[in-house]
Amino acid sequence: MARTAGSHSETTGPRVQEAALRLFARQGFAAVSMRQIAAEVGVQAGALYNYTPDKQSLLFDLMRGHMDALLAERAARGAGGDAVSRLEEFTRFHIRFHLARPDAVFVSYMELRNLSPENFAVIEGLRRSYEDELEGILRDGVAAGQFDVADTKIATLAVIAMLTGVTTWYREAGRLSVTEVETIYWDMVRKAVAA
Amino acid sequence: MARTAGSHSETTGPRVQEAALRLFARQGFAAVSMRQIAAEVGVQAGALYNYTPDKQSLLFDLMRGHMDALLAERAARGAGGDAVSRLEEFTRFHIRFHLARPDAVFVSYMELRNLSPENFAVIEGLRRSYEDELEGILRDGVAAGQFDVADTKIATLAVIAMLTGVTTWYREAGRLSVTEVETIYWDMVRKAVAA
DNA sequence: GTCTATAAAATGATAGAC
DNA sequence: GTCTATCATTTTATAGAC
Incomplete structure (x- = not known):
């Protein structure tokens, strides 16, 4: 099945959750930035908002x-x-x-x-x-x-x-x-x- | 004993500690700003740095x-x-x-x-x-x-x-x-x- | 779905007047 | 000792191109 380049919704969503969980656990919610989560996932910060409001x-x-x-x-x-x-x-x-x-x-x-x-x-x-x-x-x-x-x-x-x-x-x-x-x-x- | 107007070092120090403790406990260290602590004490943010580096x-x-x-x-x-x-x-x-x-x-x-x-x-x-x-x-x-x-x-x-x-x-x-x-x-x- | 770019606000900390 | 003003970053979140 062909897929649009740059589209990874089936994997990125869970990866955002995993990265957020790991970072929140280590540093605390307030100390973690959206940019940090995005970097861990390997996307830019704006892309996270496709997965969470x-x-x-x-x-x-x-x-x-x-x-x-x-x-x-x-x-x-x-x-x-x-x-x-x-x-x-x-x-x-x-x-x-x-x-x-x-x-x-x-x-x-x-x-x-x-x-x-x-x-x-x-x-x-x-x-x-x-x-x-x-x-x-x-x-x-x-x-x-x-x-x-x-x-x-x-x-x-x-x-x-x-x-x-x-x-x-x-x-x-x-x-x-x-x-x-x-x-x-x-x-x-x-x-x-x-x- | 006369004291310079605006000088309250004998009381402000402990009050900074108390305010910080209360706010850190309620909101967490990372979620509390220095301005918030200062507001609780009743001074401006810059004044806090007389009591903590x-x-x-x-x-x-x-x-x-x-x-x-x-x-x-x-x-x-x-x-x-x-x-x-x-x-x-x-x-x-x-x-x-x-x-x-x-x-x-x-x-x-x-x-x-x-x-x-x-x-x-x-x-x-x-x-x-x-x-x-x-x-x-x-x-x-x-x-x-x-x-x-x-x-x-x-x-x-x-x-x-x-x-x-x-x-x-x-x-x-x-x-x-x-x-x-x-x-x-x-x-x-x-x-x-x-x- | 992801990117770049940016808006709008907040942050820790410092400088210098009083 | 406290104030005002400010610097230099960083923050969350959004807009629009691709």
Whole structure:
């Protein structure tokens, strides 16, 4: 299929997103210029506006894409089993998912304040619904006498903070595999909420 | 003591730091302009350069001040007692200290990548020495058979991530006092590392 | 779809008057 | 110590040629 010279819409769009994600993660949204993103992609700055109406939308689309992927993967998993096994599955999933996309995690946690108020509300809602799943597991476990936590909401946030923290130190070239890291954190989570 | 009209060096300096801290915490270092800081203080932009050689130094001084205060408070406390009581004291201290200065915590954790390489190395060193105290407590507890963790370094980072996460949700007007929050988190930390 | 060129505004930092 | 004025860049975003 012949194509007009200089036309690369099928590849440039994703490349803009990838370049923006990588640069936002390393330098922060506000510190990255559209020219810098364009240079990374290999086009001129003006060409970026074929793929995003503005810089804010670029950030929002990255964050929404990340949250959508997170929730889609959760929805694809059965919620069967007792609270303990569901908590283990959630813990291992959270670590595996987050370690697989460190740039998206970094941007999603650090750039919330650079979202417009409307965009912030959307991302905040998605984040909340992810937390709600974990809180549901903890609540069920407390009701079943398997867990003992003073406050399920605080325990939810404490567990997520602990698990997400893994992204600040884990390196692929390090001494531990992802599965080993999952096991170490699951051991701490299990004990922290145990009855 | 008479003073030249327009001279306020005794009050302006601290006010520049306070304004910069507040604005950096809310909008991020890169998104805040020197003019914005000046407006918050009530002076013109040029006057800021009587108090800082440049914007980078303003950020570094805020972060170093925060880390120095953190380490100074730790040094002022005795390290006596067994590992369990030392861990409880560390946990309660960490929460209390961090909840008392949310802006400085936010800036210190979010703006590391906006530090020059030399400045980053300094802050990183200070942060490391804070973590080392916690790791020492965990190691002592493991040696005494009071704690059981698979990896003291990972447990250190996991505990700190969990505790620091409190700053993302705690509000002074909320239903829990700082002491109640300390107790809830101490309960989770204690169990997470228990033998 | 990409380019060049440019508009319009904002930025960090400095000079010199007071 | 603060002001006004300004420099030299850089910024986001758009217009129009190809």
